[in-house]
Amino acid sequence: MQQPMTPPEPEPQNPYTAPHVATSALVTIDVQRDFLSEAPYGVPGTTEILPALRRTVSAFRAAGRPVVHVVRLYEEGGGNADLVRRQLLESGVRIAAPGTPGSEPAGGIVPEGAPALDAKLLLSGRPQRLGPHDYVVFKPRWGAFYHTCLEELLRELGVDTLVFAGCNLPNCPRASIIQASERDFRVALVRDAVSRVTDSALTELAGIGVAILDTEALEGLLAGSAASGRLTTR
Numbered sequence: 538m539q540q541p542m543t544p545p546e547p548e549p550q551n552p553y554t555a556p557h558v559a560t561s562a563l564v565t566i567d568v569q570r571d572f573l574s575e576a577p578y579g580v581p582g583t584t585e586i587l588p589a590l591r592r593t594v595s596a597f598r599a600a601g602r603p604v605v606h607v608v609r610l611y612e613e614g615g616g617n618a619d620l621v622r623r624q625l626l627e628s629g630v631r632i633a634a635p636g637t638p639g640s641e642p643a644g645g646i647v648p649e650g651a652p653a654l655d656a657k658l659l660l661s662g663r664p665q666r667l668g669p670h671d672y673v674v675f676k677p678r679w680g681a682f683y684h685t686c687l688e689e690l691l692r693e694l695g696v697d698t699l700v701f702a703g704c705n706l707p708n709c710p711r712a713s714i715i716q717a718s719e720r721d722f723r724v725a726l727v728r729d730a731v732s733r734v735t736d737s738a739l740t741e742l743a744g745i746g747v748a749i750l751d752t753e754a755l756e757g758l759l760a761g762s763a764a765s766g767r768l769t770t771r
Contacts, residue, residue: 554746566703571639
């Protein structure tokens with residue numbers, strides 16, 4: 538009778554990239570109503586990740602760690618949009634337009650009783666505080682660090698580890714992850730709390746030192762962060 542194979546020992550984590558729970562922050566990307574699956578110009582699969590994302594956000598708040606919501610705000614005519622989207626916005630289509638319901642975060646993502654987005658403040662390049670642990674930052678392009686105050690905010694908060702989630706992996710989360718890595722942040726991705734995820738993308742991100750986690754594991758790690766002090770991959 539063939540004996541069961543012994544599972545391989547997990548590879549040791551790289552001390553330079555292993556995420557640290559005690560100095561971590563969650564970064565949600567473009568989780569706004571106009572980008573949900575059912576919206577006219579929404580991203581397929583984004584509504585479906587909301588339950589996992591809500592759990593992830595709640596776990597960070599319960600652990601007393603920062604949550605930064607990075608959003609888009611497309612001005613009328615699309616003058617502040619990526620080139621690939623300007624023709625659509627010039628035609629009169631309004632997506633995540635400042636002051637509209639569609640620009641607001643999806644339900645259950647920001648703290649209960651949080652104020653509406655302050656478009657004027659955000660478009661000026663300053664962060665908006667939404668609660669004891671929550672902030673909002675506007676980004677004008679794919680990456681969350683491009684012409685934004687995000688890095689300054691994170692450094693002020695003493696963060697060295699970024700955990701990413703949101704909409705949608707091939708575009709803005711991936712660009713933001715690359716930018717975070719270039720700035721020597723330790724980086725993790727919550728694979729069940731990001732839309733349009735693929736196995737090949739996860740393999741590629743792991744290859745540049747990104748820790749791939751799921752919501753259940755992350756909840757346990759955050760709950761036990763006082764004892765462990767470090768995130769581990771599964």
